[in-house]
Amino acid sequence: MAAEHVEKVFDVLLGRRSVRKFTDQPVGMDDLRRILEAGRWAPSGLNNQPWRFLVVRPGDARQETMAGLTKYGHIVRNAQALVVVLLHKPTMYHEGKDHQAAGACIQNMLLAIHALGLGGVWIGEIINQEKDVLEALHLGSENFRLMAVIALGHPLHPFEARADGSARRPLEELLVEAL
C-alpha cells in the first residue's frame, strides 16, 4: 500500500472516537449501505458470516421502543440511524468465535462511520435487555442473539482525536513481555 494510504488508514484507526450526540441531519442511504458493506467484509471463523443487521431510522416507532430498553436511551433516541447487530443462531458454529466475529463486524462499521465523516457509538448495555429487545423487533430468540446496537449520525460537535493516545493505557502496560 502506498505510504499516503497507510497514513490515511492509521488516521481512521487512531482518530475514531465514540460519538454520542448527533445533529438532526439525516444519514443518507448510500452512507448506510457503505457502513453495512464494511460490516459484511469483516472476518469470521470458517467465513461463516454469522452477523445479521436490522436498520432503524427516524420515523420508525421501534427507535423509541429501543430507547426505552437501555439506560443510554438518550443516545438511541437522538441517533439518525440505528444498526442492530445480531448473530444468526442457525449459522453459528462456535460460541466464542462467533462473538469475536460480531465484534470485528461492529468495529468495521464504526471505522466506516468515522471514515465517512459521521459519528457513532457501540451500545452494548442494551444486550442486558436482549429478550425485550428481540421481542420488540419481532425477532425470535430461537434464531437471533443480540450483539449490539450502533447509534450513528452526523456529530453534533466536531471532535478532536486525542493524537497523544492519552485515552489509552500505554503500550508498555499491555505488553506481557517487553518488545
Ligand SMILES: Cc1cc2nc3c(=O)[nH]c(=O)nc-3n(C[C@H](O)[C@H](O)[C@H](O)COP(=O)(O)O)c2cc1C
Ligand atoms: C463491548 C462494548 C460495549 C459498549 N457499550 C457502550 C454503551 O452501552 N454505551 C456507551 O455510551 N458506550 C459504549 N461503548 C463505547 C465505549 O465506552 C468506548 O468505546 C470506550 O470508552 C473508548 O472510547 P472511544 O470509543 O471514544 O475510543 C461500548 C464499547 C464496547 C467495545
